[in-house]
Amino acid sequence: MKFEVNILGCSAATCTLKRNTTSQLLNIHDKLFLIDCGEGTQIQLRKFKFKFQRISNIFISHLHGDHYLGLFGLMSSMHLLGRTKILHIYGPPELKGLIDLNIKVSQSYLRYKYEFHPTQAENSELIYEDSTILIHSLPLNHRIPTTGFVFVEKLKKNRIIKTKIDEYKLGVEEMLHLKNGNDVFREGEKTIYSKNCTLAPFPPRKFVFMSDTAPLTEGLELIENADLLYHESTFLNDQIDRAKHTFHSTAEQAALVAKNGNVNRLCLGHFSNRYKELSSFLDEARPHFKNCILASDGLNIRI
Amino acid sequence: MKFEVNILGCSAATCTLKRNTTSQLLNIHDKLFLIDCGEGTQIQLRKFKFKFQRISNIFISHLHGDHYLGLFGLMSSMHLLGRTKILHIYGPPELKGLIDLNIKVSQSYLRYKYEFHPTQAENSELIYEDSTILIHSLPLNHRIPTTGFVFVEKLKKNRIIKTKIDEYKLGVEEMLHLKNGNDVFREGEKTIYSKNCTLAPFPPRKFVFMSDTAPLTEGLELIENADLLYHESTFLNDQIDRAKHTFHSTAEQAALVAKNGNVNRLCLGHFSNRYKELSSFLDEARPHFKNCILASDGLNIRI
Numbered sequence: 001m002k003f004e005v006n007i008l009g010c011s012a013a014t015c016t017l018k019r020n021t022t023s024q025l026l027n028i029h030d031k032l033f034l035i036d037c038g039e040g041t042q043i044q045l046r047k048f049k050f051k052f053q054r055i056s057n058i059f060i061s062h063l064h065g066d067h068y069l070g071l072f073g074l075m076s077s078m079h080l081l082g083r084t085k086i087l088h089i090y091g092p093p094e095l096k097g098l099i100d101l102n103i104k105v106s107q108s109y110l111r112y113k114y115e116f117h118p119t120q121a122e123n124s125e126l127i128y129e130d131s132t133i134l135i136h137s138l139p140l141n142h143r144i145p146t147t148g149f150v151f152v153e154k155l156k157k158n159r160i161i162k163t164k165i166d167e168y169k170l171g172v173e174e175m176l177h178l179k180n181g182n183d184v185f186r187e188g189e190k191t192i193y194s195k196n197c198t199l200a201p202f203p204p205r206k207f208v209f210m211s212d213t214a215p216l217t218e219g220l221e222l223i224e225n226a227d228l229l230y231h232e233s234t235f236l237n238d239q240i241d242r243a244k245h246t247f248h249s250t251a252e253q254a255a256l257v258a259k260n261g262n263v264n265r266l267c268l269g270h271f272s273n274r275y276k277e278l279s280s281f282l283d284e285a286r287p288h289f290k291n292c293i294l295a296s297d298g299l300n301i302r303i
Numbered sequence: 304m305k306f307e308v309n310i311l312g313c314s315a316a317t318c319t320l321k322r323n324t325t326s327q328l329l330n331i332h333d334k335l336f337l338i339d340c341g342e343g344t345q346i347q348l349r350k351f352k353f354k355f356q357r358i359s360n361i362f363i364s365h366l367h368g369d370h371y372l373g374l375f376g377l378m379s380s381m382h383l384l385g386r387t388k389i390l391h392i393y394g395p396p397e398l399k400g401l402i403d404l405n406i407k408v409s410q411s412y413l414r415y416k417y418e419f420h421p422t423q424a425e426n427s428e429l430i431y432e433d434s435t436i437l438i439h440s441l442p443l444n445h446r447i448p449t450t451g452f453v454f455v456e457k458l459k460k461n462r463i464i465k466t467k468i469d470e471y472k473l474g475v476e477e478m479l480h481l482k483n484g485n486d487v488f489r490e491g492e493k494t495i496y497s498k499n500c501t502l503a504p505f506p507p508r509k510f511v512f513m514s515d516t517a518p519l520t521e522g523l524e525l526i527e528n529a530d531l532l533y534h535e536s537t538f539l540n541d542q543i544d545r546a547k548h549t550f551h552s553t554a555e556q557a558a559l560v561a562k563n564g565n566v567n568r569l570c571l572g573h574f575s576n577r578y579k580e581l582s583s584f585l586d587e588a589r590p591h592f593k594n595c596i597l598a599s600d601g602l603n604i605r606i
Contacts, residue, residue: 014379015345039376066379092408094408101400105397106367143410
């Protein structure tokens with residue numbers, strides 16, 4: 001089952017010709033989730049050949065332009081290209097007013113319904129759940145109310161050991177029974193025990209998005225054991241005062257969050273456009289957290 | 304003196320990978336004027352290497368997203384990159400509310416002042432004037448209030464015939480006098496007549512922007528003798544009913560406006576993304592108006 005993060009933009013504040021502003025497309029079990037939607041996100045979706053009508057849930061971290069200004073154009077294109085399927089949008093309450101004002105001034109309407117789910121940055125909440133995925137908001141520490149997002153699979157069923165299917169000539173119903181941890185009783189035969197036929201489920205995979213934020217020192221239990229943490233590193237330590245002043249993080253600070261949060265892998269992003277060459281971000285982060293990569297537009301990360 | 308139109312985007316409604324949504328950058332006498340600002344305009348400005356801080360006047364035709372959604376990101380980038388110079392924005396009154404709401408939700412401010420000049424689509428108005436240029440609005444016929452824009456140079460002074468400078472040993476003051484149509488009287492010498500030393504001024508150059516609109520049948524005196532008319536041709540005649548219904552034009556209709564308006568050159572643009580190959584637009588327009596070209600992103604047209 002797929003669990004992939006696609007970086008559509010990883011520039012801070014203003015785009016460059018190499019880096020668009022923030023947006024990521026997650027493919028989890030073939031469902032597409034969009035996180036943030038900086039200006040030009042619909043162009044990036046086209047460029048990297050994603051079918052944006054398949055997106056049904058969009059999560060906006062906060063209302064700085066580089067994280068939401070592409071939303072209205074994307075919504076408009078979804079309408080113009082014939083969407084009828086409902087779209088769910090999660091974000092700060094004021095976002096709804098912005099969406100509705102953009103629709104109003106165009107004296108237009110949307111062919112599809114959109115449902116708005118306001119977020120708040122006081123405490124973590126479960127904001128999305130389906131049969132296989134849970135999504136929690138994650139309060140961040142930025143100049144304005146901002147949330148990260150924690151995507152985690154639900155605990156899966158036990159896995160059938162393939163050789164047991166032939167050995168016991170297991171039927172579909174029986175396999176389901178065993179995967180659920182129940183034993184199978186056949187009339188006049190020996191009991192087939194679940195524990196003998198199955199392996200423990202794969203551990204649920206987890207992705208955490210944290211941008212924009214000053215380094216968190218509390219609440220890190222929410223990110224623990226994440227397979228991948230995307231953490232902003234707008235600056236290097238040469239700009240640590242500016243990072244503090246603007247409620248952003250340096251590469252070193254991001255690495256320490258990854259370390260203290262006990263995550264497995266770190267992806268740095270949201271780079272200030274003052275940095276043309278990014279290898280220094282790795283140089284600064286890796287002494288503290290080795291399993292670290294740099295975001296780039298178009299990067300696909302499989303979890 | 305420069306008079307150039309740079310096409311930054313010429314796609315209708317939704318962008319494609321080849322064509323961004325509407326925006327044009329005019330360089331008139333080294334002043335930069337931006338017309339419309341679809342999503343991604345700041346990316347196009349970077350791509351084609353224009354210094355967007357040199358833009359001091361932005362003209363928005365109407366409030367469909369493909370004509371204004373890039374404005375907020377551009378304004379934000381101007382701020383973040385240190386602009387202090389005033390920015391003038393001309394557009395429908397509701398645009399100001401949108402700009403201010405975007406600034407408000409970001410709990411931000413602009414380092415520079417912006418002045419908003421509301422337009423109306425009832426009748427043509429002089430909306431900008433400096434020592435060399437006049438800009439008029441031009442009411443169009445679209446689903447919502449929409450204006451085109453007429454850029455015209457002021458009538459220039461007579462031109463000194465270069466050989467006369469030596470012949471009469473003309474001083475700077477005297478040349479200015481002659482250029483203004485006055486004769487020069489030197490004590491004890493023959494009068495030097497302006498008509499003998501100067502040629503008539505070059506005719507003022509004129510550019511007209513008309514997008515989006517159904518074909519106009521009245522008010523064409525405003526576009527008369529334009530050196531260049533940019534006219535939308537969202538559709539070909541195969542979609543003439545759709546063009547009528549959506550208050551757009553076909554290539555043939557645009558050509559007839561150019562012909563009836565007695566302009567010199569026509570540039571077709573605002574192409575629907577249903578058309579992958581655009582030569583049919585020329586085939587349809589040229590029988591009615593020969594001097595016709597197609598817009599493309601990055602096209603520079605010198606007038």
